[in-house]
Amino acid sequence: MESGNVTTPFGRRPMTLGMLASQAAAREIEPGQSIDKWKLYRALCEAKPLLGITDRALAILNALLSFYPKGEISEENGLVVFPSNAQLSLRAHGMAEQTIRRHLATLIEAGLLIRKDSPNGKRYARKEQGGEIREAFGFSLAPLLVRAEEIERLAAQVVAERLHLQRLRERLTLCRRDIAKLIEMALEEGATGDWSRVHLHFRSVVERLPRSPSAEQVADALDELDLLREEITNQLEMQVKVQNQSGNAQHDERHIQNSNPQSITELEPASEMKQAATADDRSADRAEPTVRIQKDEEKNGRVPAASSASAAKGALKSFPLGLVLQACPEIAAYGPQGSVGTWRELMAAAVVVRSMLGVSPSAYEQACEIMGPENAATVMACVLERAGHINSAGGYLRDLTRRAEKGEFAIGPMLMALARSNSPIRGKTG
Template identity: 70%
Template sequence: MESGTVTTPFGRRSMTLGMLSSQVASREIEPDKTVDKWKLYRALCEARPLVGVTDRALAVLNALLSFYPKNALAQEHGLVVFPSNAQLSLRAHGMAEQTIRRHLAVLIEAGLLIRKDSPNGKRYAHKGKSGEIDEAFGFSLAPLLARSEEIERLAAEVVAERVHLQRLRERLTLCRRDITKLIEAALEEGAAGDWMTISAHLRGLLERLPRVPAAGQLAATLDEMEMLREEVVNQLEIQLKTQNQSGNPAQDERHIQNSNPESTSELEPAFETKQGERAVGNNDPNTEPSDERGQKAPPSGGVSGGVADLSARHSLKSFPLGLVLQACPQILDYGPGGTIGNWRDLMSAAIVVRSMLGVSPSAYEEACAGMGAENAATVIACILERGGQIHSAGGYLRDLTRRTERGEFAIGPMLMALVRANAGARRNVS
């Protein structure tokens, strides 16, 4: 049985008040108290950050517990185990004896073990005539039994904190997704608002977080992101109410387009047979309207005439030039003087890039006719940005033109994907 006297360490190891405190607490254990050793060990593994022990030290403790003959820690069974360092090394997966001694010292310093040394420092036990152990010298597990409630409470705190951190991460992910999708929808639908500033604010909030944020940092960032999401939703709701009060603006817009099939955008160039040349527009109101290839347009009464072509050409929405340049910064190198200040500069750069990418003049003319000159130049900029991922730029552009005519293509998602990709690349470089 374990004696109730205070024991001091063997040899040059000094006695500390912490060791004395652990021994005093161990003598106050209730006589009938029992704890499952493996459940207590799992709780200790959970509470490890608060207890102040390493995972290697817990591996040594696991080996020590394996030498305890019962599953339940109790004073009546004795609480001292006395394996040699060689035996501990075998059960600690071959850990070196010097390392085992170091981690044993960590466990004793943390108040999880008591060293009960023999007069010569060896570990052994005295047995009585009946074979029962009268006294043992080794390591006492009494502190584990005495601190079982404390260890379980600390484990519960760690688990609760981990769950709280996980919930914060989930809410942050959902909030970020909501804001990103709402901005994409606003840009796609042409909603009024400074969406690029809001997008930059969102990126700033995310970049401010460290790689492994604490719960307080996540909570503060989440509060700001939720306020930002509420602001975005309020702006979109106000615009929806305004549209509902003004009747059916989409129908009015289509009616205005169809009522004047001869109107064309001054920024849409008409191409001749030579690359990069523009056709001179005819301002005579008595002449028949012509398409962008110089051919006469069909009468406006035809279902597939100029009205249908104009509607298809304007089915894509143009996006702010700043957004295009943010998504496709490589196009800046091909602008006049190495810069792009307006849409005409972008379209000039697109003509240069078109030739460099191997896109035929006819394919680019069809894209301008189907998408509009601004959108065609935007698509060329996007193809340049994704040059390594597209094998045939000309075929890809023709496919997008056909999809535009069927109403199956939108530029907004392509631009936003490139904005996110460029932002991620900048973060990796920094």
């Protein structure tokens, strides 16, 4: 490019103030200034969002730089490259010439190239007799050399923002995991509290995040979830302290009660096995008389089914209806009016689903007897959600009932897994 001269575009392309400013800036190249062209190109790729250029425009710029004969861009090596559109297309993986012209215009508008047109609009170079280029017409790379420091600064800014966002997303993922597991643990352990409301608040915060959130959006969500996690942790820690204090008091009360020989005389069955028990066995019987009676009945084969069912029913925790409907939304369509708003409506919908899935009445009645009507309806709603993965719904329900009777089945993990899988933002921030 000739220093001190202004070049205007060929043909009907208009001259703009932006072009004039780019040409004025290109005349401010410091003597001896140079930059590695591929290092500069990598910085351009990083700073792409702040420069307002696309990946296709960068592909054209990459092709132009490949025509520059030296590894470093400098005024001594010349600043103009002059490949034809056909040559650019070959090095841009066959990009159409019309597309090439559009992206060249984008690079010029972004102030990264200057068009230096010949009298007839063609790109070529005039050489001296010794083969040296005297004058070239094409695209000047002078703006890249002038803006090299600015481009590197923008690239560093983009990298820093990306790392900041990555750290925020990692912290958000850990916070989400902590809250989800704390709520699940609270439900499993039967901790007091409105855990359905807490879970809905947690999901509402997470679901507000878009698919590609900004750093500010992630930071706001993280602040809110940090407070929620702290509240949950404080509430659970207070309950643990209360339970520890209550447990110590109960331990003392049982110790005092065991010193009274009359405490179990009315509860123990008169049997020869009891009379032959050792002193250690008798002290254990005094500590837990009800357990002693149950063990004696099991040894004699006289454990009634009703007591076994009631024990299993007591072992299973019930869950809020709102959490059940959030984890199992399909059950609502089988309610009396096409919706479920109460436990009675959920149990009615479960009967319809039982018939639809081919579960025998006896299997469902046994589940209600062992688990309780509410828990059996909840399990039926879970079975409906996973119907596509279950070969025999009746056999599956009988197996869960047997496990519940033995104390080996809990509804909480199944509900929480379905609640996570049915979340509309599954697979987002985290």
